[in-house]
Amino acid sequence: MSDELDDDISTLDEEIEAEEIAATGQIAQGVEVIRAVLRNLPPAPGVYRMINAKGDPIYVGKANSLKNRVANYTHPANLSNRIRRMIAETRSMEFVITHTEVEALLLECNLIKRFMPRYNVLLRDDKSFPYIHLTGDGEFAQLTKHRGAMGDAGDYFGPFASAGSVNRTLIALQRAFLLRSCSNSIFSSRTRPCLLYQIKRCSAPCVGRVDKEGYDRLVTEARAFLKGRTKDVQERLATRMTEMSDALDFEGAAFIRDRIRALTQVQGRQDINVMGMGDADVIAGHQAGGHVSVQVFFFRGGQNWGNRAYFPVHTQDMTLPEMLAAFLGQFYANRPAPPAILLNEMPADALLIADALSERAERRVEIAAPQRGDKRKLIEHALVNAREALARRLAESSAQIKLLQGVADIFALDGIPQRIEVYDNSHIQGAHAVGGMIVAGPQGFIKAAYRKFNIKSEEITPGDDFGMMREVLTRRFARALKEDPERDRGTWPDLVLIDGGAGQLSAVLKVLADLGIDDLPVVGVAKGVDRDAGRERFFREGEPPLSLDMKDPVLYYLQRLRDEAHRFAIGAHRQKRAKAITTSPLDEVPGIGARRKRALLHHFGSAREVSTAGLTDLERVEGISKTVAKKVYDHFHVEG
Numbered sequence: 116m117s118d119e120l121d122d123d124i125s126t127l128d129e130e131i132e133a134e135e136i137a138a139t140g141q142i143a144q145g146v147e148v149i150r151a152v153l154r155n156l157p158p159a160p161g162v163y164r165m166i167n168a169k170g171d172p173i174y175v176g177k178a179n180s181l182k183n184r185v186a187n188y189t190h191p192a193n194l195s196n197r198i199r200r201m202i203a204e205t206r207s208m209e210f211v212i213t214h215t216e217v218e219a220l221l222l223e224c225n226l227i228k229r230f231m232p233r234y235n236v237l238l239r240d241d242k243s244f245p246y247i248h249l250t251g252d253g254e255f256a257q258l259t260k261h262r263g264a265m266g267d268a269g270d271y272f273g274p275f276a277s278a279g280s281v282n283r284t285l286i287a288l289q290r291a292f293l294l295r296s297c298s299n300s301i302f303s304s305r306t307r308p309c310l311l312y313q314i315k316r317c318s319a320p321c322v323g324r325v326d327k328e329g330y331d332r333l334v335t336e337a338r339a340f341l342k343g344r345t346k347d348v349q350e351r352l353a354t355r356m357t358e359m360s361d362a363l364d365f366e367g368a369a370f371i372r373d374r375i376r377a378l379t380q381v382q383g384r385q386d387i388n389v390m391g392m393g394d395a396d397v398i399a400g401h402q403a404g405g406h407v408s409v410q411v412f413f414f415r416g417g418q419n420w421g422n423r424a425y426f427p428v429h430t431q432d433m434t435l436p437e438m439l440a441a442f443l444g445q446f447y448a449n450r451p452a453p454p455a456i457l458l459n460e461m462p463a464d465a466l467l468i469a470d471a472l473s474e475r476a477e478r479r480v481e482i483a484a485p486q487r488g489d490k491r492k493l494i495e496h497a498l499v500n501a502r503e504a505l506a507r508r509l510a511e512s513s514a515q516i517k518l519l520q521g522v523a524d525i526f527a528l529d530g531i532p533q534r535i536e537v538y539d540n541s542h543i544q545g546a547h548a549v550g551g552m553i554v555a556g557p558q559g560f561i562k563a564a565y566r567k568f569n570i571k572s573e574e575i576t577p578g579d580d581f582g583m584m585r586e587v588l589t590r591r592f593a594r595a596l597k598e599d600p601e602r603d604r605g606t607w608p609d610l611v612l613i614d615g616g617a618g619q620l621s622a623v624l625k626v627l628a629d630l631g632i633d634d635l636p637v638v639g640v641a642k643g644v645d646r647d648a649g650r651e652r653f654f655r656e657g658e659p660p661l662s663l664d665m666k667d668p669v670l671y672y673l674q675r676l677r678d679e680a681h682r683f684a685i686g687a688h689r690q691k692r693a694k695a696i697t698t699s700p701l702d703e704v705p706g707i708g709a710r711r712k713r714a715l716l717h718h719f720g721s722a723r724e725v726s727t728a729g730l731t732d733l734e735r736v737e738g739i740s741k742t743v744a745k746k747v748y749d750h751f752h753v754e755g
Contacts, residue, residue: 153185158180160177162219167204169601171230173232175226220467221474228448245275247259247341248261253299256269258288270338290374293318294318294333303321304713306322348378349375352378355371392414393414396414397497398456401501402430403505405430406509407426407505411497422500424501439460444468458484458494459484459498468482469481511559519532521667522535529609532556534561535555535676537554537555538588538614538680541688549567549570551567551680552567593630615641639654650665651663707743707746719736
């Protein structure tokens with residue numbers, strides 16, 4: 116059973132299942148396993164893992180005394196149904212002894228993120244947040260959006276809640292401080308200002324329109340603004356505007372005025388602000404109907420940089436403080452915590468969590484639940500957002516379940532599909548061919564499960580859609596058979612949709628038959644003769660083509676799935692094509708960087724001419740030494 120379906124089981128079903136487990140003696144078997152390891156377990160801090168019969172971790176926990184904590188599991192009558200089911204599945208346990216409980220908490224969070232055990236509270240939405248990066252490794256600093264590891268030199272400002280919020284802020288900052296956003300290779304090759312200079316979003320340091328001293332002043336102002344010293348920056352700009360106006364430099368004064376307006380736009384988008392807030396995350400959790408919503412607002416430098424909603428799973432029998440404790444551990448497992456974390460309720464083990472986050476951040480992190488004042492107003496605002504987000508989520512889930520039930524009825528499935536996989540191919544006359552797989556379920560599109568397949572077979576004729584689909588499905592399900600042969604890890608689909616008609620369906624069914632898979636529902640989705648949306652026909656093995664009423668909501672849902680697969684496949688194809696277009700044979704020559712590559716291309720006109728040039732001609736290129744010329748010549752004239 117998948118995790119999503121398990122989350123939707125009613126309390127009554129859980130009680131019935133627990134009674135059945137107890138009747139068969141499976142809980143007793145699990146208790147005996149735990150008692151066996153308990154005999155030699157020390158009363159020391161550490162982390163424990165419950166392991167099922169297949170060797171998969173099903174629960175990760177931490178304790179100040181492993182012996183005392185694990186002993187609790189030998190009395191299942193006092194535990195929740197969820198924990199009793201976990202005990203019934205336990206066949207072995209693993210332990211890691213740590214020096215302190217703080218170290219145990221940090222290890223527990225990392226292991227939960229790594230193994231995603233089915234009986235832990237899980238934070239599934241784990242996308243990295245975008246930051247603004249002000250580089251520090253060049254003569255003229257670059258202001259750009261950054262996502263991922265922060266290994267490059269410079270200052271990072273964030274996180275921002277979404278790409279949209281960071282993009283809007285970047286545009287305003289470019290107008291206010293005129294810092295470059297182009298890459299170093301483009302910057303070094305410019306001979307005239309780009310469009311951003313023309314629309315007053317860059318000072319064009321690449322061509323000397325601003326000197327080093329003037330550009331450094333802009334960088335200093337931008338850094339101060341992003342660190343929260345907004346008032347000082349705006350006052351200095353206002354003073355400078357007044358001085359220019361008094362000196363009758365009205366054009367310069369108008370330019371400064373526009374910069375001040377851009378800064379005002381950044382601050383004007385802040386829905387809520389509190390004086391003296393500094394850097395803090397405001398977190399509010401709300402529980403209803405066995406589900407949880409957590410709303411996180413990001414404040415940096417006193418500015419609100421957006422908010423995001425999270426929906427942890429496996430929280431049915433947990434209190435709000437317990438859930439918030441689990442959420443904080445996973446949320447900050449791979450991102451730095453700010454100096455202050457404000458919540459609507461104090462989490463369980465708040466002091467321990469604060470110590471662990473402080474140790475990881477190498478500075479003090481404070482956790483608090485304000486009860487009055489402006490900060491409490493922020494908490495109440497976040498709580499309202501959490502309630503509304505959960506209400507929308509439950510309404511959307513209910514509608515989604517109805518659609519999936521309709522899909523199950525139309526295609527005669529055994530039950531509501533928990534995982535639907537949709538496949539499509541994209542290419543231009545066979546070039547840069549890519550296959551795409553998207554995944555959907557009761558919670559909507561599961562984008563973390565999307566996959567793209569670069570078509571590798573040289574035996575496929577360019578443009579052979581059947582051959583491409585055969586390769587994609589062969590690779591997908593050969594891997595599924597290898598990694599999840601028992602189909603119990605939630606990686607197998609309950610329904611496969613392919614973009615195409617009877618021919619594509621036959622090709623896919625043959626692939627599955629060759630792999631020994633004969634129980635997977637497959638449906639081909641083909642547009643009508645006029646290729647009009649709404650005229651789709653659905654092809655199934657041994658059944659006549661099926662058409663749905665144009666007003667049927669299930670038809671609209673299936674169209675959305677097909678269109679999402681098409682969008683994803685086209686996007687993957689365009690990325691591959693763009694990469695091929697920008698790739699040059701010179702990129703493969705060792706020791707040839709951007710500057711030497713540019714010198715060779717300017718001299719010879721194209722990479723092809725470089726590849727056929729003689730050694731003497733290569734040595735004549737400005738900036739190319741005899742040693743480098745020999746490397747280039749040898750690369751394109753390898754004997755044998």
